[in-house]
Amino acid sequence: MSRKELGKEAHCGYSLVAKIETGERVPSLEFAETCDRVFPHANGRFARLWPLAIRIAFPPWFRRYVELEWKAVAVSMFHPVLLPGLVQTENYARAVLRAGRPTNLEDLVTLRMERQRILAREKPVRLWLVLDEAVLRNMVGDRAIMREQLGRLGELAEVPSNRVQIIKDGGQHRTPVQSPFGILSFNEGADVVHVDGFPKGYVLAEPDDVTAAHDAYDLLKAMAQPPDESVQLIDSISKDLYS
Structure with missing residues (x-):
C-alpha cells in the first residue's frame, strides 16, 4: 500500500503518513486503528503498540504523570492564568504551545489532545476545575479561538460528574495559590499532586504534601462561585468579549 493510499484511508495527507512512518510525528489512536483495519493480519497490533508510542513521545519527566493521569478516577485542577491542557481545544493548545517556539509543535498538540481521552472513555475521569476569572479574559490566539474554548x-461544566468553578475578580488579589497544580485520585492507592513549573513540573506523593494540596484546593473551592453561577459567568464573558 502506498503512503497516498494509507493517507486516504486514515483521512490525512501523504506527508503526515511519511512523517509517522519515519518517526518524525506521533500517530493518533485513529491512525493506529486505521492500520489495524487496512493491513492484513494486523490483529490489533498497532492499537496495542500505540500507548507505548505515545508514552515515549512525552518528555521523560512528564511520562510518569501521564501514566498516573490515565489511571486516575478523579482529577482536581487549579490554574490562575490558562486553561489546563486537559481541557484545551486543539486551536487553543496550538496557540499556547506555539508561544514557546517548539520545533515539534504538531506533536505537542497531538499529545495534548490524546491525553483528553480520559474525559470521554467508557468510565470517564471525574473532573473538578477551579479557575481564576482572569483565565477567561486572558485572550489566547483570537476571539474565535477563545469563543470555541x-x-x-x-x-464540560454541564457534564453531571464534572465541577467547574470560577473565582471572580473582585478588583484585588486574593488567590492563596500562585502555581497551577492538580490532584489525582485513584480507586486504589493514595492521591498524588502534580505542580506545574519551569522548566519542568513535578509529582508529589508525600502525605504532608498531598494534605497541604487538599487544604489549598478546599480553600480555592470555597472562594469560587458555585458551579451553576460559574457556567453563567463563562457564557457571559464569552458573549461580551468574544462574540
Missing part, C-alpha cells in the same frame, strides 16, 4: 469549557 469557552464553549468547550461550558460543555
